[in-house]
Amino acid sequence: MDKKTQGTLEMSAAMAISGTIGWFVVQSGLPALQVVFWRCAFGAMALGLVCGAMGLLRGVLTWRSALWAALGGVAIVTNWLLLFGAYSHVSISIATAVYNTQPFMLVVFGALLFGERVTLAKLGWLGLAFVGMLLIVQAKPGGGVASGHYALGVTMALGAAFFWALASVVAKRLTGTPPHLIALVQVAVGVLMLAPFAQLGTPPQGASTWLMLVTLGVVHTGLMYILLYGAVQKLPTYLQGALSFIYPVVAIGVDFVAFGHRLQPAQWLGAAAILLAAAAMNLQATRPRLSPAPRST
Helix, strand or coil: CCHHHHHHHHHHHHHHHHHCHHHHHHHHCCCHHHHHHHHHHHHHHHHHHHHHHCCCCCCCCCHHHHHHHHHHHHHHHHHHHHHHHHCCCCCHHHHHHHHCCHHHHHHHHHHHHHCCCCCHHHHHHHHHHHHHHHHHHHCCCCCCCCHHHHHHHHHHHHHHHHHHHHHHHHHHHHCCCCHHHHHHHHHHHHHHHHHHHCCCCCCCCCHHHHHHHHHHHHHHHHHHHHHHHHHHCCCCHHHHHHHCCHHHHHHHHHHHHHHCCCCCHHHHHHHHHHHHHHHHHHHHCCCCCCCCCCCCC
8 A cells, every 4th residue: 555545544534533523522421621631631641652652752852842832732722622612502513614714814824923925816715714604603503502602602613723723833843843742742731731620529420421531532632643643744735635624524424413413504605615715725735834734623
């Protein structure tokens, strides 16, 4: 099997796994803060074993790179908190569609921080995504979503996208650092950040709840990052961007099958506009200076 084929399979598997994360979060029945804490805890165990086996725990990370990785960890953990929190206010489908505005936030960061040129084509796709956002926000919530918290859920998903884009910018400072080690630092930071608020004195109850949390940590964090980073090393940027859209497609499908959440016509149009615009941005960016990383949760 050649590298490109192997990378495509790894990337597809990583995005499919990522697309199911909303179901595990909702089924755990826990607040977002507790879910993220236990995801970080079990993810740190899994990634620690991987990094140890790869010999990455000694003499690889400098204090400077560790500091940048920790800063990225704060952004990633905040991203998870906001996205998982959004699931309790809007459907997984809507949260995922709004979350996929990440590439456009990277365009803004690229222009402001790295002097990247914003072309007319980029402005056009940004405009289409903005129209999609308006259609989603102004549509009536459906599928059992409480209308009183709809705008809050959309705002939280937007905030999650912002912090993901911020983490991507920070990652530019870590070029050359093993990505598995970066992920380990990030989840370790999450454990330290959230431990004081995770109600460790009253841990989650029930075998099914623990199964959800272990799966989120080991599969959706440890395994998913291993597959994702393995694929990133084998695939060109444009193909990474194209395959990353497996994630929202799977998430929307899971939301419909598991919870019966049906998007309203305006929401379908809005979600399609955002995903189309984001796909076009990714496919254009074959060699970007600030390349959109694959969207993973």
